[in-house]
Amino acid sequence: MAERDRDEIGKARNSRPRDELGRPLPHGSQGVPRIPDDLELTPAESLKYAQELLDQGLAFNAHEVLEAAWKSAPDDERSMWQGLAQLAVGITHVQRGNTAGAAGVLSRAADHIDEADRPAPHGVDADGLIGHANALIVDLARNIDIDAERLRPRLVSA
Template structure:
């Protein structure tokens, strides 16, 4: 099965182990989400999760789970989407009071929590951006 959304031609996976700054990670992941490639966004976020300083790892893990939840949704697996989106919302909770890097933690948590509560349908594709747009 190709990575990405149903009906998409198999796009090559993102290279693994790429060192990116937080800014570059967010920009690349958002670009991939905007292109309808949540699995690829997950790979970018996962690279940062593995390479980030310890205090940040939980943040990047939660964002990677968010992208995997979106991947399950795009592939028509609402149960898997709900599970991963619930984990992402929970994992982002410690960062809600003081969101780092301009990430829209409250918006993502709200959307992911609501989407996770709906396990019989695939969540809406109208997802919040990773960062607060100014």
């Protein structure tokens, strides 16, 4: 049996390469660059990086950036960051063709983002993102094709 890749405290690492939608590829395959597990960015840097990834169609990677921000966020912002990470996961499900999974995660994302103060911290466009997630849910239920541009929401108000 092959040894699992683990960090210094024994936690399993997932070092398998992944495709642009975050699906694992066989060992030795060429995947998209991975987001480091120990990513430490300011909130503004996290939002900027996640936006760049969303704009490239890499919602799974954007999720990893937003999840790192969520894990290090102060208590009063954690729900918002969780919602942002879930929004990226919901978009990943849309990209993968998993409409039922996408709708459920997008609904939870909207609920978490809605818990943010207004105006939301760090310029996050909470109301716009909630509307965006809800519009995607409606279109998924109606089986309406969603073009790639709609899967690149603006995280921060202009």
